[in-house]
Amino acid sequence: MRRRKISNAIIVINAGSSSIKFSLFADETRQLELFLKGQIEGLRTDNAHFIARHPAGDVVGERHWTGPEAGAFDHDAATRFLMAFINTHLEGHVVEAVGHRIVHGGGDFTAPAALNAAALDRLATLVPLAPLHQAHNLAPARSILATTPGLFQVGCFDTAFHATQPPLAQAFALPAEITDRGVRRYGFHGLSYEYIASQLPTLGLGDAKVIVAHLGNGASLCAMDHGRSMASTMGFTAVEGLPMGTRSGTLDPGVLLYLMDEMHMGPRDLEKLLYQRSGLLGVSGISSDMRTLETSGEPRARLAVDLFTYRIGREIGSLAAAMGGLDALVFTAGIGENSAGVRAAVCGHAAWLGLEMDDGANAHPQPGAHRLSTPSSRVSAWIVPTDEELMIARHTRRLLTGATP
Ligand code: ADP
Numbered sequence: 001m002r003r004r005k006i007s008n009a010i011i012v013i014n015a016g017s018s019s020i021k022f023s024l025f026a027d028e029t030r031q032l033e034l035f036l037k038g039q040i041e042g043l044r045t046d047n048a049h050f051i052a053r054h055p056a057g058d059v060v061g062e063r064h065w066t067g068p069e070a071g072a073f074d075h076d077a078a079t080r081f082l083m084a085f086i087n088t089h090l091e092g093h094v095v096e097a098v099g100h101r102i103v104h105g106g107g108d109f110t111a112p113a114a115l116n117a118a119a120l121d122r123l124a125t126l127v128p129l130a131p132l133h134q135a136h137n138l139a140p141a142r143s144i145l146a147t148t149p150g151l152f153q154v155g156c157f158d159t160a161f162h163a164t165q166p167p168l169a170q171a172f173a174l175p176a177e178i179t180d181r182g183v184r185r186y187g188f189h190g191l192s193y194e195y196i197a198s199q200l201p202t203l204g205l206g207d208a209k210v211i212v213a214h215l216g217n218g219a220s221l222c223a224m225d226h227g228r229s230m231a232s233t234m235g236f237t238a239v240e241g242l243p244m245g246t247r248s249g250t251l252d253p254g255v256l257l258y259l260m261d262e263m264h265m266g267p268r269d270l271e272k273l274l275y276q277r278s279g280l281l282g283v284s285g286i287s288s289d290m291r292t293l294e295t296s297g298e299p300r301a302r303l304a305v306d307l308f309t310y311r312i313g314r315e316i317g318s319l320a321a322a323m324g325g326l327d328a329l330v331f332t333a334g335i336g337e338n339s340a341g342v343r344a345a346v347c348g349h350a351a352w353l354g355l356e357m358d359d360g361a362n363a364h365p366q367p368g369a370h371r372l373s374t375p376s377s378r379v380s381a382w383i384v385p386t387d388e389e390l391m392i393a394r395h396t397r398r399l400l401t402g403a404t405p
Pocket of ligand 1: 215216217218245289290291292294333334335338339340
């Protein structure tokens with residue numbers, strides 16, 4: 001029997017191109033406690049699916065849509081459905097605010113911000129900087145503004161954590177007339193990195209030089225000194241840096257000129273190639289999913305995984321140089337938290353820095369934050385599970401407290 005006292009709740013929304021995820025946090029006196037989470041997947045396809053669960057895993061609601069009914073289900077319709085569902089499953093809580101994950105804050109939004117119509121319009125001007133994410137991130141906030149204008153909404157930006165990077169780490173070697181338009185390196189996955197930074201002091205790494213490897217479908221590395229971002233592998237867009245599930249990562253820019261000249265590819269063809277047809281999927285020709293590749297006997301699957309870990313190894317060297325040293329390497333997100341094989345290969349590439357992995361700890365990690373390196377290892381290695389939703393809820397509560405006397 002669940003017994004809950006009445007308290008306020010914060011909704012966190014993370015909208016992607018074809019899905020919207022939500023989490024509901026009870027805003028208790030001392031902490032934020034997750035009590036419901038769910039998602040709608042398959043927006044604007046012929047097969048949309050909604051599911052919501054309690055943190056223990058029991059299903060609270062589920063629904064399927066097929067055919068034209070599913071095809072008509074866009075971000076606005078999905079947000080309206082989710083808000084209606086949430087309002088009938090509040091378990092006595094009162095919704096006080098909604099926090100949104102927004103990929104790009106540009107040069108103006110370097111901290112979480114209240115979202116009103118003017119802020120949403122300014123953020124919409126950044127759509128060309130994150131063509132596959134930004135418009136979808138903003139859609140639920142617009143929908144809620146239209147249906148529930150009095151509800152406090154907050155935008156939390158994946159770029160904001162990197163605003164502390166030194167100017168050299170943010171610069172491209174391009175003429176001023178281009179860089180003055182905001183063409184510079186921003187960095188992404190900032191909410192994940194900020195959450196990890198908040199955990200580093202509990203591991204004795206609050207003052208350390210740390211590289212965090214956020215390895216999920218999107219993948220990047222961040223160099224942190226004293227918990228502040230100093231450099232990252234992603235730059236102007238979320239396609240730079242490491243090879244990812246379907247994104248190429250860094251390419252010689254000359255490749256793009258070649259593709260335009262010799263293969264007559266236009267901007268949209270290049271966008272599709274770089275964001276959706278490359279990375280683990282492109283190299284393997286099999287899948288973007290690390291689990292599938294790790295269990296495949298195909299040589300091209302092996303090549304994709306090897307290229308992924310090799311590039312991570314090279315970028316670790318680059319980021320260690322940017323900080324002038326390295327004390328610890330932290331793995332997080334779907335691949336970082338779950339793939340012992342990827343972690344072992346990456347730590348092998350970092351052995352020259354003085355990283356010595358404890359194979360037993362890597363093969364059998366404990367729940368929560370966990371050390372993976374031997375006691376004598378000069379550079380320590382860790383798994384720290386990330387929690388971007390909690391980070392968004394924390395920011396939303398902080399702005400809410402500041403915004404309401
Ligand atoms: P997103 O960037 O979409 O949030 P996730 O952080 O959930 O992605 O990471 C998804 C990736 O994690 C996929 O490549 C998936 O194969 C990988 N992954 C999840 N569980 C495991 C596992 N047990 N072993 C290897 N890879 C895993």
